Amino acid sequence: MRGLIRTNFAILATSLAVIGVIAIWPIAEPTHIGMLAGDAYRGAYLARSSGCIACHTNSAAAGAALAGGAPLDTPFGSFVPPNITPDLAGGIGYWTLDQFAVALRQGVRPDGKAYYPAFPYEFYADMSDQDVADLWAALQTVPPIAEPAAAHDVSFPFNMRWGLKIWRAALMTPAAISPVLGQSVAWNRGQQLVTGAAHCAACHTGRNIVGGLKASEMLAGNDKLPGGSVAPPILAVALVAKGWTVANMAYALRTGVMPDGDVLGGSMAEVVQYSTSYMDDADREAIATFLLTIDGQVPKDVARETPIADAGMTGMAHSSGMVME
Amino acid sequence: MFKNTVLGAVVLSALGAVAAAHNGATGLVMERMMGMSAMKTLMADLAPMMQGNVPYDGIAVQEAAFALQGHAGETLTGLFPQDDIPKASYAKREIWTDWERFAALSEELRLYSEGLSIAAANGLDAPVPAPVVATNNATAMPGMDHTAMQMPAEPEGFTVSELMGITSRAAVSPGTIAGAATETRPPGVDFAAMAADDVFERISQTCASCHAQFRRGN
Incomplete structure (x- = not known):
C-alpha cells in the first residue's frame, strides 16, 4: 500500500514538474525591429488582405473597427478575436513594435504565452520587418476602444494554454515562401x-x-x-x-x-x-x-481571356459576323 | 439573345426544380429554390458581359434587370414565411431572427435591379467616371516580403480609413455597398450616371451579403 502511494506521489510530482518546465519554456525568439517607420497605407492594404479587419471587427453586430470580432465556434471552444485597437487598457496600445512582431509572426503574447492557432499566425511568419512596421502604423490610425473583447470560452483540456507549447512543437508549420524564378510575377x-x-x-x-x-x-x-x-x-x-x-x-x-x-x-x-x-x-x-497553375503553367483555355466587348458602343451587340474597318 | 436567356432560365429552373424535388424540397421551399435558380441563370448570363468577355447587349441587360427585379423585394421575402426549416432548405434561422436585415437586403436587391435597368444603356462606361479600384501594374519580380510588391497608391484606391474599416466604403464611394449591418444604401445614387457593371457589382454584393448571413454553406 505504501509503495502504491509512493508511486502515485512520484507520478504526480513528475507530472507537475513537467508542466512547470513547459510553462516556463520560452517560445518567443527575440525580435528587434526597433524604430522602423511604417507606411500606414501599405499596412492598411495588408491588413485587409490578411483578414485582420474581417476577423477583429464584429461587422455583423456593427462593432467598432478592430475592437474585437465575432466569436469563432470550433470543436475546441469559442474563440473571440481580441480588441487590437491602440487603447492602453482594452486594446494593444501598451505594446511595443517588437512585441507586435512576435505576436504576429510567432504567435506569442507579450507575457510569453502562446496564442491559439485560431489566430493564423503561422501564415504571417514570413512577413518582413517592413510589413510588420506598416501594419503597426496602420493600427495606430484606428480609434482606441477601451472595452476589451470577451474572453475565449474553451473547455478542458484545451483551456490550459501551456499545452499549446506542445502543439507548437509538434504541429506548427510557419509559412516559408520562396520566389520561383521560372514563374511569372x-x-x-x-x-x-x-x-x-x-x-x-x-x-x-x-x-x-x-x-x-x-x-x-x-x-x-x-x-x-x-x-x-x-x-x-x-x-x-x-x-x-x-x-x-x-x-x-x-x-x-x-x-x-x-x-x-x-x-x-x-x-x-x-x-x-x-x-x-x-x-x-x-x-x-x-x-x-x-x-490555376497545373504542372508549372496555367492551361491555355484557363488563362486570362482578351476582352472582346467594345465597351464604348453601348447598347449594341456585335455579332460574330460583323466586320469593322 | 434575350430569348436564349429566358429559354435557358426556364430550362435551368426546370432542372433546378427537378433537382430540388429530388432533394426533398416541396412547396414554398421548392418555389424559392426555383426563384434563386432563375436569378443564378440571369447572373451567369450577365457576368461575362460585365467583365467584357462577351459583347455587351444593353437590351438583354435591361430585360435581365427587369427579371431580377421581379424576383426581389417583397416577392422574395414573401417566399420566406416563418416556419420550421425543412432539411432540404438552405435557409438559416437567422432569416427570421434578423428579419429586418433580410428584408432590407431583399429590397436593396430590387432597387439595384431597377438601377441596372436604368444603367443598362450606359454599357460599361459611366457617363460620369466613378471611382474604381486601382490597378497595380507591378513589373518587378517579387521578393520574400510584401515590400518588394508595389501596392496601389492611396488616391487611386480606398483610403486608409476605409481599408481599416473605420469608415464604410459605401459612405464615400459608389463602387460598393451592401455589407455589414451598418452599411446602408448611399442616398441619392444616380443610376443613370453609372456604368452597368458598377451597378451589377452592387447586385452581386447584395447577394453575397445575404448569402453570407442567411444561407447555409458556401
Whole structure:
C-alpha cells in the first residue's frame, strides 16, 4: 500500500514538474525591429488582405473597427478575436513594435504565452520587418476602444494554454515562401498571398483532431469548418474542372459571382466582402494565376481571356459576323 | 439573345426544380429554390458581359434587370414565411431572427435591379467616371516580403480609413455597398450616371451579403 502511494506521489510530482518546465519554456525568439517607420497605407492594404479587419471587427453586430470580432465556434471552444485597437487598457496600445512582431509572426503574447492557432499566425511568419512596421502604423490610425473583447470560452483540456507549447512543437508549420524564378510575377505574388497573408489554407485544408493542418491535404478542401460550413478543394485540377479561369476567379474574388452565376455564401462571402474585394485587380488575378497553375503553367483555355466587348458602343451587340474597318 | 436567356432560365429552373424535388424540397421551399435558380441563370448570363468577355447587349441587360427585379423585394421575402426549416432548405434561422436585415437586403436587391435597368444603356462606361479600384501594374519580380510588391497608391484606391474599416466604403464611394449591418444604401445614387457593371457589382454584393448571413454553406 505504501509503495502504491509512493508511486502515485512520484507520478504526480513528475507530472507537475513537467508542466512547470513547459510553462516556463520560452517560445518567443527575440525580435528587434526597433524604430522602423511604417507606411500606414501599405499596412492598411495588408491588413485587409490578411483578414485582420474581417476577423477583429464584429461587422455583423456593427462593432467598432478592430475592437474585437465575432466569436469563432470550433470543436475546441469559442474563440473571440481580441480588441487590437491602440487603447492602453482594452486594446494593444501598451505594446511595443517588437512585441507586435512576435505576436504576429510567432504567435506569442507579450507575457510569453502562446496564442491559439485560431489566430493564423503561422501564415504571417514570413512577413518582413517592413510589413510588420506598416501594419503597426496602420493600427495606430484606428480609434482606441477601451472595452476589451470577451474572453475565449474553451473547455478542458484545451483551456490550459501551456499545452499549446506542445502543439507548437509538434504541429506548427510557419509559412516559408520562396520566389520561383521560372514563374511569372503574377504567380509569385499569388503564391505570396495564397500561402501567406491571405491564408487560404486555413480554411481550405483539413485539420487533424488537435487542429493541426494536414500537410498532405493542402488546399484539398475541408468539410468540417466551424459553423458547419464547407470549404471546397482549391487545387488547380479541381478548379479547372469546375469551370474556373483566371478571369472569372479574379471577378469572383471581387464580386462573389461564380462562373455558374451563383454568388458565394458562407464564410467565403465574408472573405470577399471584407478582404478580397478591397484588393486591386492585379492581386486578385495573381491569386487566380497561382491557384490555376497545373504542372508549372496555367492551361491555355484557363488563362486570362482578351476582352472582346467594345465597351464604348453601348447598347449594341456585335455579332460574330460583323466586320469593322 | 434575350430569348436564349429566358429559354435557358426556364430550362435551368426546370432542372433546378427537378433537382430540388429530388432533394426533398416541396412547396414554398421548392418555389424559392426555383426563384434563386432563375436569378443564378440571369447572373451567369450577365457576368461575362460585365467583365467584357462577351459583347455587351444593353437590351438583354435591361430585360435581365427587369427579371431580377421581379424576383426581389417583397416577392422574395414573401417566399420566406416563418416556419420550421425543412432539411432540404438552405435557409438559416437567422432569416427570421434578423428579419429586418433580410428584408432590407431583399429590397436593396430590387432597387439595384431597377438601377441596372436604368444603367443598362450606359454599357460599361459611366457617363460620369466613378471611382474604381486601382490597378497595380507591378513589373518587378517579387521578393520574400510584401515590400518588394508595389501596392496601389492611396488616391487611386480606398483610403486608409476605409481599408481599416473605420469608415464604410459605401459612405464615400459608389463602387460598393451592401455589407455589414451598418452599411446602408448611399442616398441619392444616380443610376443613370453609372456604368452597368458598377451597378451589377452592387447586385452581386447584395447577394453575397445575404448569402453570407442567411444561407447555409458556401
